[in-house]
Amino acid sequence: MVRKFVAPALELIMLDKALNNEFDREEALLNFGEMYATALAGDGHVGPDEIMLTVGGELGGGAALLRLATLHLLNQLLPDELKFGVRMYMGKGVYNIAAYGGDAAGLMRFLAVSAPSAGGEYLSDKFNEFVEAARVxxxxxxxxxxxxxxxxxxxxxxxxxxxxxxxxxxxxxxxxxxxxxxxxxxxxxxxxxxxxxxxxxxxxxxxxxxxxxxxxxxxxxxxxxxxxxxxxxxxxxxxxxxxxxxxxxxxxxxxxxxxxxGLVLMEGWPKYEVGLSGSGALVIRFGSTDPDSIQQVARRLNEIGLVEGRHFT
Structure with a gap:
């Protein structure tokens, strides 16, 4: 029960220190974004025009108010073009903190950079909505x-x-x-x-x-x-x-x-050499110094029905 207060309380302390120049501002924003996005991945919803975090439990109201306080402090650290408004309302035994429309777009732009990722990919499919909102x-x-x-x-x-x-x-x-x-x-x-x-x-x-x-x-x-x-x-x-x-x-x-x-490439797919063999058969070649990349490409080609040795080498 106490756990739901820990994360927003730590966020509040960190953001307050950043606001008073006692903590690096960029680091604070990135840390907060990662923590808030992680909460969204577990108990939230992200749509094209909305972001909603649900807080439940016996003391959910207090935890939700603490979340609102952190978002208010966050807005004081953000540039004007990223500032956003949120509202809280009650559901059945839960509290929802939501941003809609332009407010959601501002929050998405902020979270697009700080949401947890590895290898250049987000760790939750929910975060893919952030990409369209980004304005780098x-x-x-x-x-x-x-x-x-x-x-x-x-x-x-x-x-x-x-x-x-x-x-x-x-x-x-x-x-x-x-x-x-x-x-x-x-x-x-x-x-x-x-x-x-x-x-x-x-x-x-x-x-x-x-x-x-x-x-x-x-x-x-x-x-x-x-x-x-x-x-x-x-x-x-x-x-x-x-x-x-x-x-x-x-x-x-x-x-x-x-x-x-500009070029249009299929995301995640590398370039191939495509040609015809002496018998007129289609041949696809891919080369790399990374064995893992070669195995990954071979799996992808197999998945679309191509046979190694016959259609690609």
């Missing part, structure tokens, strides 16, 4: 566009939403555009993957060797399938590099065409 901001630091010692063009790009922001590195390499972020803090890399997902890019969190460094990575075609804001920022990097003579003109124009038009 992409900022290119034009002064950061530079030529590295290795001869690659590099730039810094920041993606933000819901009070959280991550700075990524963009590289124009010999054959591809690469956007990446790496850190020894896996939770930070998970946030980077989440923000990329909200920007329309499918990205998976991976580990560097056997060490404690994690990274997220996306290359040309996946980036070209992202939202327009992201494509425009990367396009500016390519244009300036072309203007300064740092990249081959033919290659740069090919990249710019992809970024301008």
């Amino acid at each position: 901001e992409v900022r290119l630091d034009k002064d950061s566009i530079r030529l590295t010692e290795g001869g690659n063009v590099a730039a810094d790009l920041i993606i933000s939403e819901g009070g959280a922001a991550v700075k990524y590195n963009v590289y124009l390499r010999r054959d591809e555009i690469v956007l990446q972020f790496q850190s020894t803090d896996r939770s930070r890399v998970e946030l980077a993957a989440c923000l990329l997902r909200l920007a329309g890019v499918t990205a998976e969190v991976k580990k560097v060797g056997s060490g404690d460094v994690w990274y997220v990575y996306a290359s040309t075609d996946v980036l070209a399938a992202g939202r327009e804001e992201l494509r425009d920022a990367i396009r500016k990097v390519v244009e300036e590099a072309l203007e300064k003579g740092w990249v081959d003109e033919k290659k740069a124009k090919r990249w710019l065409e992809k970024l301008e038009k």
